[in-house]
Amino acid sequence: MVKVEGLSKKFGKVEAVKDISFEINVGEVFGLLGENGAGKTTTLRMLATMLKPTVGKVHFAGIDAVKRPHEVRSRIGILFGGETGLYDRLTAYENIFYFGELNGMRKDMIDQRIREISKTLGMTDYLGRRAAKLSKGMKQKVAFARSIIHDPEVMLFDEPTSGLDVSASRDVHDFILNCKENGKTILFSSHTMTEVEKLCDRIGIIHKGKIVDTGTVEELKQRYDNSDLEEIFIRLVGDKI
Amino acid sequence: MRLKDIWIVFKKEVKDISRDKRTLLISILVPMLVIPLLNIFVGGGIENLQKEINQNVIIALSKESKTIDVKNMVEKEIIKDNENIKLVECEDPLRALNSGDVRLVIDIDKDYKIKLREGKPFEIKILYDKSNTKSEGSIWILSSAIEKFNNNMVEKRIVSAGLDKNILKPSIIKEENVADKTKNGAGMLATFLPIIIVVLLTVGGVPAATDLVAGEKERNTLEPLLTTRPGRISILIGKYMTVTLFSFITVVASVIGIFVGFLINPNALSIGSGEQISGFSIPVPAIIFSIILAIALGMTFAGLQIALSTYAKSFKEAQIYLSFLMIAAMVPAYANMFTQPNDIPLYSFFVPVLNTIAGFKVVLSGNINYLYLFYAFGSSIIHVVLSLAIAVRMFGKEKVLFRS
Numbered sequence: 300m301v302k303v304e305g306l307s308k309k310f311g312k313v314e315a316v317k318d319i320s321f322e323i324n325v326g327e328v329f330g331l332l333g334e335n336g337a338g339k340t341t342t343l344r345m346l347a348t349m350l351k352p353t354v355g356k357v358h359f360a361g362i363d364a365v366k367r368p369h370e371v372r373s374r375i376g377i378l379f380g381g382e383t384g385l386y387d388r389l390t391a392y393e394n395i396f397y398f399g400e401l402n403g404m405r406k407d408m409i410d411q412r413i414r415e416i417s418k419t420l421g422m423t424d425y426l427g428r429r430a431a432k433l434s435k436g437m438k439q440k441v442a443f444a445r446s447i448i449h450d451p452e453v454m455l456f457d458e459p460t461s462g463l464d465v466s467a468s469r470d471v472h473d474f475i476l477n478c479k480e481n482g483k484t485i486l487f488s489s490h491t492m493t494e495v496e497k498l499c500d501r502i503g504i505i506h507k508g509k510i511v512d513t514g515t516v517e518e519l520k521q522r523y524d525n526s527d528l529e530e531i532f533i534r535l536v537g538d539k540i
Numbered sequence: 541m542r543l544k545d546i547w548i549v550f551k552k553e554v555k556d557i558s559r560d561k562r563t564l565l566i567s568i569l570v571p572m573l574v575i576p577l578l579n580i581f582v583g584g585g586i587e588n589l590q591k592e593i594n595q596n597v598i599i600a601l602s603k604e605s606k607t608i609d610v611k612n613m614v615e616k617e618i619i620k621d622n623e624n625i626k627l628v629e630c631e632d633p634l635r636a637l638n639s640g641d642v643r644l645v646i647d648i649d650k651d652y653k654i655k656l657r658e659g660k661p662f663e664i665k666i667l668y669d670k671s672n673t674k675s676e677g678s679i680w681i682l683s684s685a686i687e688k689f690n691n692n693m694v695e696k697r698i699v700s701a702g703l704d705k706n707i708l709k710p711s712i713i714k715e716e717n718v719a720d721k722t723k724n725g726a727g728m729l730a731t732f733l734p735i736i737i738v739v740l741l742t743v744g745g746v747p748a749a750t751d752l753v754a755g756e757k758e759r760n761t762l763e764p765l766l767t768t769r770p771g772r773i774s775i776l777i778g779k780y781m782t783v784t785l786f787s788f789i790t791v792v793a794s795v796i797g798i799f800v801g802f803l804i805n806p807n808a809l810s811i812g813s814g815e816q817i818s819g820f821s822i823p824v825p826a827i828i829f830s831i832i833l834a835i836a837l838g839m840t841f842a843g844l845q846i847a848l849s850t851y852a853k854s855f856k857e858a859q860i861y862l863s864f865l866m867i868a869a870m871v872p873a874y875a876n877m878f879t880q881p882n883d884i885p886l887y888s889f890f891v892p893v894l895n896t897i898a899g900f901k902v903v904l905s906g907n908i909n910y911l912y913l914f915y916a917f918g919s920s921i922i923h924v925v926l927s928l929a930i931a932v933r934m935f936g937k938e939k940v941l942f943r944s
Contacts, residue, residue, distance in 0.1 A: 310939065311939075344763075344942070347766075347767045348767070349763065349766050349767060349938075349942070350938050350942070351938070368771075369769055369770075369771060372767060372768060372769045373769040375767065377763075377764060377767045379760065379763060379764065381760065382759065382760040383760075384759065384760035384761045384762075384763065384764050385761065386552075386556055386759075386761055387759070388556050388559040388560060389552075389555070389556060389559075393552075393555075397548075397552050398764070398768060400548045400552075401545070401548055401549075401765075401768035401769060401770055402768055402769050403769055445764070446764075455767075
């Protein structure tokens with residue numbers, strides 16, 4: 300579903316991402332595990348067509364993301380960590396509706412889908428409330444709904460639990476697993492070993508812009524003869540810091 | 541770039557911004573209130589000050605001149621025909637002048653009687669306080685009275701010499717102002733109105749421009765927006781149109797403010813000139829040109845404001861950049877405030893800001909030269925295209941858009 304080949308990104312003299320390649324199969328959760336500044340966000344931004352790669356190719360179901368970014372964008376949903384990035388002066392409904400419109404959906408379809416999603420996420424009661432008046436948990440659910448309003452095939456999660464407490468993180472995990480159940484292809488970036496172990500089918504360990512190893516958690520454990528993913532991670536990146 | 545996408549972004553931005561109290565305050569309420577208040581307080585104030593200067597010119601004699609003869613001459617010969625000038629007794633005339641109790645102090649040559657008798661000029665010194673507007677403004681009133689006294693004395697001497705008093709007047713100057721009163725008022729309007737409109741155009745779009753890019757960056761709403769289907773240019777144009785709309789709303793609000801000011805005090809609209817502008821009419825094509833020029837300037841500013849807001853890392857940084865832009869626009873505007881419509885140099889019709897002011901001045905002067913308006917219009921279109929190109933370039937730069 301997603302194919303990344305020899306992807307690099309330079310900002311002036313700084314090479315943030317260096318020749319990375321990986322593939323994500325349909326319905327698979329691929330985790331990009333790395334420390335802060337490892338190149339996770341730059342990679343996700345290139346996949347989301349926000350940044351143009353300096354070198355390399357990205358394909359979504361055979362569509363070239365560099366040449367046909369509009370088509371790719373309508374097939375992806377994205378959720379960022381930290382602030383939910385909602386428009387405070389718009390209601391929860393208006394926030395979600397706006398993204399539906401931007402992704403080319405018909406108004407009646409958007410309305411119907413908002414009703415469905417809000418029922419599933421338990422947010423029907425506050426759809427008409429302005430985002431500024433919502434609690435952090437409520438905002439997060441609106442951000443979930445906004446990211447899947449157009450029923451994307453691929454979901455990109457950029458450190459979605461960053462800065463969240465335990466229960467809010469759990470909500471994010473449940474949302475990701477729910478997306479997986481619905482057959483979505485998922486790229487998930489994180490620096491937390493436990494959530495990567497919990498959610499990902501396969502992981503790629505990224506360090507200083509390079510993918511240093513990929514595989515399932517079990518494969519990595521066997522390869523490095525260690526049952527602790529954190530130990531493996533430190534072994535892979537520690538001596539290279 | 542798709543029109544539908546631009547419309548979606550524009551619709552949302554207008555809804556979002558119109559719910560922002562700060563924007564509504566700066567873009568609509570302030571211009572609607574400021575202009576009538578300016579009319580009332582500044583216009584009315586200037587008018588009242590002028591009236592006050594003309595009416596109560598209190599003068600005193602210097603200590604050296606305080607004699608019965610001088611007092612009689614001043615009262616009976618110099619100020620007798622001007623009931624607004626009043627001579628008062630003062631123990632310390634200079635202190636009274638400094639404290640503002642008297643407007644002027646006159647010091648008359650102690651040998652004035654002899655010199656007058658011999659037909660020689662004698663000196664009348666007028667002491668005034670430059671730091672006091674009323675004192676300085678009264679000089680010409682007393683000077684006119686002295687001038688009249690001089691003429692009377694000359695006439696008396698000529699008559700006593702057995703000559704015709706008109707012998708010293710080979711010609712008589714007669715000035716006649718062909719401009720009607722409404723035009724005089726409009727002339728004053730041409731001085732101030734373009735500046736007010738230009739300043740408000742620069743201010744009107746600022747809250748929207750700051751909020752729509754730098755604000756979105758800061759609130760982390762820009763990244764999700766950029767991952768949606770529409771291209772970056774469609775998103776930018778939607779935002780750009782919103783900023784332009786709010787600049788224009790500010791101008792409309794100001795025009796409403798001007799009308800309200802006119803209804804409250806028709807004289808004050810001409811900023812204290814005492815002339816009315818009722819009956820002053822502008823041809824429809826000239827009005828259309830003016831509106832287009834205003835919109836074009838709003839669009840030029842919108843492009844630059846969006847570009848600066850994109851470049852800024854934060855909301856605060858954007859506010860600083862946009863303040864500089866406002867100052868940069870205001871300097872040429874104020875520098876050309878007193879340029880009369882007939883004295884506008886040709887290059888002004890091609891320079892940003894100046895071309896709009898020049899266009900407005902030409903329209904408000906009553907003598908409309910459509911060729912000049914066309915120059916201003918043509919150059920405005922070029923400015924709009926250039927500013928939009930800068931905004932597009934800035935919004936397309938990854939380094940700028942994602943710098944933090």
